[in-house]
Amino acid sequence: MSTLYTNARFWSSGKEIFHDLLVKDSLILAVGEDVKNFPAETxxxxxxxxxxxxxxxxxxxxxxxxxxxxxxxxxxxxxxxxIKTQVKAFADANPSITWIIGGAYEAAIVEGGDFDAKWLDEVVSDRPVVLHAVDHHTIWVNSKALELAGITSATKDPQGGTIARNSDGSAKGTLREPSAMALVLDHAPANTLESDIAAIKYACKEYRKVGVIAAIDSWCEKDMARAYIAAAQTKELTIAFNLSLLATPTTWSGDIDDFNEIREQCLELDNSSQLQANSIKFLLDGALSAGTAHLMQPYVDDPTSHGIAIWSDEELLNALVAYDALQYQVHLHAIGDAAVKQALDALEAMQGINPTWDRRPVIVHAQLIRDEDLPRFAQLGVIANIQPLWCYLDPMNKELIAPRIGNERNNQQYRLRSMLNAGAMIAFGSDWPVTSHVPMQAIGVPVTRSNPADGVTQAWVIEEALTMDESLTFYTKNAAYQLFRENEYGDLEVGKRAAFLVLDSDPAQNPAAKIIELVS
Incomplete structure (x- = not known):
């Protein structure tokens, strides 16, 4: 079956606008004037x-x-x-749920971001409540959750995490970074295969509604990976997925065999391109909003702290070398400038040890980068994955991060134009559910460095702005390259899958353009 789509303005990165596209058997057969060389049935x-x-x-x-x-x-x-009203309403409507877990609250509404367990106790005291902050590096819990976790004034901060405290040393109700959050969450009922398959189906449905055809789960634990495999086996994946399997400093070496098995199971699927497990996730530091991103210079609000380095240099290099030798792409979370430097140093050392291959390493977030580290992205072939919806002065940046690091450093975040000038490749991602998964809400933000939809019209460091063509490229062609899917998606080219969005207007003229239809 061949279908001619005509009378449109087709945009594809690096090409002139064309007006016709011919599809046959879900693949692009011809574009532009070349469609005249083929018959169209519809x-x-x-x-x-x-x-x-x-x-x-x-x-x-x-x-x-x-x-x-x-x-x-x-x-x-x-x-x-x-927030309390919503939590109470949910608790009243769900009396049989033993743990109430939800999100995501805006930490900036409380000075310093330290939320009190007693506030939640006022609406739910008989069951544990856990709420994730929007940065997903922080949770706010009630007293019942602290009690069940056995957290007292004698509980020490775990390595790589912090427990906010009252003046007497008791836990206040806010815990930061995975190691501290786990003190509570490890006591919550375990997620089941069935519940995670339901979560995957929800994500597929939400992604398709907003025009996303392929995605990476960039914090995939082993049981989560098995849920993806089960969903793929029952044909419940309606978009393509890449999995980035989580490596930690204490478990990475023991996980290698399991990760290899998961990768092999994906390759054995009927449609092996639908689910791939070729990436390893490394969490190098925390978040600026939580005061846990790793910085070269100390925090303004706590001159004794440079944040948290989750990996030692030696352990990180050993793990990178091991996984890279097995030809896994590495995906490193690095927000602070010290974490970005650590990531680049480790990748450079890794590349000096292992043979060359098409590795496409990724540093995600890269919010603060030293001038001398900007050119190293291109030199090392590192893809910078940036969250476009963060590239404006939102409440978190203005009210929570700036007081922690000072306005000068705050204004050095998301240096996209500087990165491009230094030759870096940028791809986009949303970090959903940290922020919205809707690309059409995000693509205009790095262009104007503002977000009128959020009531912020003042540009933030406009000299770091992108063009709309660049923004679209980073969410299509470059993201496809990052995911090793450039032969399937990302361009409107002959031979690629016919996956495209029909918009009601040109985003360059109207960043709030609406999606009329997803063709796939």
Missing amino acids: TIDLDDAFVIPAFLEGHAHPIFAGREAAGPKINGITSIEE
Whole structure:
């Protein structure tokens, strides 16, 4: 079956606008004037619509998003009282749920971001409550959760994490970074295969609605990977997924055999391109909002702290060398400038040890980068995965991060133009559910360095802005390259899958353009 899509403005990175596209058996057969060389069985007039390739998601946590959607929804709420109201309503409506887990609250609504367990106790005291902050490096819990976890004034901060405390040393109710969060979450009921498959199906449905055709789950634990495999076996994946399997300093070497088995199981699927497990996730530091991102210079609000380095240099290099030798792509979370330097140093050393191959290493977030480290991305072939919806002065940057690091460093975040000038390749990802998974809400933000939809019209460091062509490229062509899917997606080229979005207008003229249809 061949279908001619005509009377449209087709955009594809690096090409002139063309007006016709011919599809046969879900693949692009011809574009532009070349469509005249082939017969078309069906013709669809797109009425001068603007058409772009479908988006690809270069950094997200889809299962976490699906899990979070099953709890109280507090995204976007701007007061403690409103959050408490939502939590109480959820608890009253779900009396049989033993642990109430939801998110994601805006930490900036409380000075310093330290939330008190007693506030949640006022609405739910008989069951543990755990709420994730929007940075997903922080949780706010009630007293019952602290009690069940056995957290007291005598409990020490775990390595790589912190427990916010009252003046008497008792836990206040806010815990930061995975090691501290685990003190509570390890006591919560375990997620099941069935619940995680439901979360994956939710994520697929939400992604398709917003025009995302392929995504990476960039914090994939072993049981989560098995849920993806089960969903693929029952044909419940409606978009393609890459899995980035989580390595930690204490477990990475013992996980190698399991990760190899997961990768092999993906290769044995009927449609092996639908699910790939070729990436390893490394969490090098925390978040600026939590005061745990690793910085070269100390925090303004705590001159004794440079944040947290989760990996030692030696352990990180050993793990990178081992996984790279097995031809896994590495995906390193690094937010602070010290973490970015550590990532680049380790990747450079790794490349000096292992043979060359098409490795495409990724550093995700890269919010603060030293001038001398900017050119190293291109020199080492490192892809910088950036979250476009963060590239404006939002409440978190203005109210929480700036007081921690000072305005000068705050204004050095997301140096996208500087990165491009230094030759770096940039791909985009949302970090969903940390922020919205909707690309059309994000692509205009790094262009204007503002976000009128959020009420912020003042540009933030406009000299670091992108063009709309660049922004679209980073969410299509470059994201496809990052995911090793450039032969399937990312461009409107002959031979690639016919996955494209029909928009009601040109995003360059109207960043709030709407998706009319996803063709795939």
